[in-house]
Amino acid sequence: MRKKNLVLFSARGRASLPDALACRLEAVAAVAYRTTPGLLSDADLVEQCAQAEVVGLTRRACKDFHAALVDRLPRLRGLAAYATGDEWLDRPALARRQVDVRLLPDYSAQSVAEHALAMLLGLSRRLHLSDRVVRGELPETISLRGWELAGKKLGIVGLGRIGRRIAQLAAAFGMDIHYCDPAVPAADGWRAMALGELLACCPVVMLAASVERGAAPLIGSEQLRAMPAGGYLINPSRPQLVDHDAVRAAIASGHLAGYAVDERVFCAAQLAGLEAGRILQTGHTAWYSNEAMARGAEAWVQHLIELAQT
Missing domain, CATH: 3.40.50.720 (NAD(P)-binding Rossmann-like Domain)
Incomplete structure (x- = not known):
């Protein structure tokens, strides 16, 4: 044959x-x-x-x-x-x-979920900044004060294979899990919400949604404004889910306290003028284990x- x-x-x-x-x-x-x-x-x-x-x-x-x-x-x-x-x-x-x-x-679902929590921990404990301060690359006057995950509301957009694993890991840290996924009306005692409701009540939002070919960003200026002031957005999924011009503006205004994305979407010039450490970028390595x-x-x-x- x-x-x-x-x-x-x-x-x-x-x-x-x-x-x-x-x-x-x-x-x-x-x-x-x-x-x-x-x-x-x-x-x-x-x-x-x-x-x-x-x-x-x-x-x-x-x-x-x-x-x-x-x-x-x-x-x-x-x-x-x-x-x-x-x-x-x-x-x-x-x-x-x-x-x-x-x-x-x-x-790669488990690897991406673990990477997503690492991104969140990096922002919450300012690990990326602490390393640079110790190396002498940043002044010691930069604040390295962090915050705890326990007791914080986490909103997960997309409760598929990766989103569910993220929820399980975050729950182990004592986070209060909310999610938005029309395909999953109820799951493991976690609270289902519409996207607008989730954004409005959760100071930490994690994106675990898929991307439709040619679709507009899921998170833009309007959605970022809906988040509580001082909120954090974590995107271990596709960069296309987010309008990054809107994210930069929200960081610059102080409304968004931090953004993490598993892709290099901002160059050095775009980061200039922003407070150090507010944006954490990893090199499309969430899957790489x-x-x-x-x-x-x-x-x-x-x-x-x-x-x-x-």
């Missing part, structure tokens, strides 16, 4: 997979590994998988798998994305071409095998 042509994009080619997983994949498909440490142009992507019937793709290689790309890959029948969200995939175009799409909805990488590789290869055998 002829093996399907499969192209797999990853940062280190075949070395990105444990040898046992690579051997399993090669047993059922004719695999071409593409080493892609950075973003590919549309032309390069099309050229490298023009003959592919199955493609294994990461967001490192492609940020927008749009309709024009789909149309330029007539042999494509299966796409396994090493990603949880699908807003970067043109689902209607893929469905029109009857391309079977597989995602990894759960591989030994355990998540192992789970992700296993699930990704399993999806590729299934697509190759279909």
Whole structure:
């Protein structure tokens, strides 16, 4: 039986997979590994998988798998994305071409939830500032006074796999859990609220929602104004959920006390003039742990095998 042509994009080619997983994949498909440490142009992507019937793709290689790309890959029948969200995939175009799409909805949920709590603790205990003061990078006059999580109301927007884990971890710190998710009318004794009500009553808001392709930001100027003065917004999810110009303005005015995001969305010039430490940025690393990488590789290869055998 002829093996399907499969192209797999990853940062280190075949070395990105444990040898046992690579051997399993090669047993059922004719695999071409593409080493892609950075973003590919549309032309390069099309050229490298023009003959592919199955493609294994990461967001490192492609940020927008749009309709024009789909149309330029007539042999494509299966796409396994090493990603949880699908807003970067043109689902209607893929469905029109009857391309079977597989995602990894759960591989990094625990890691992202733990990272989200680390971001919150970083802001609440001013850890990022304390380290820089000790190093002599900031003056010792900067206040390092923190605040406790226990007893604080936490509003979680989105109670899916990640949001639920965040709630469990935060509850262990003694936080009072509220959430907004129309798909979850009741959960574990936590209080369900509409978004406006949640923003108005919770001084700490955590975003764990998915992003719809082309949707406007969920949190903008109006939503930030609805939050209590001195509130904190934590975004371990997608940066597109938030209007960052509005966040900067809310920080500058003093209405928002802190913002954390798992992406570099502000450059040094944009941070100039703001009080040090009010914005905490991490480098899209919430998912990046030994355990998540192992789970992700296993699930990704399993999806590729299934697509190759279909």
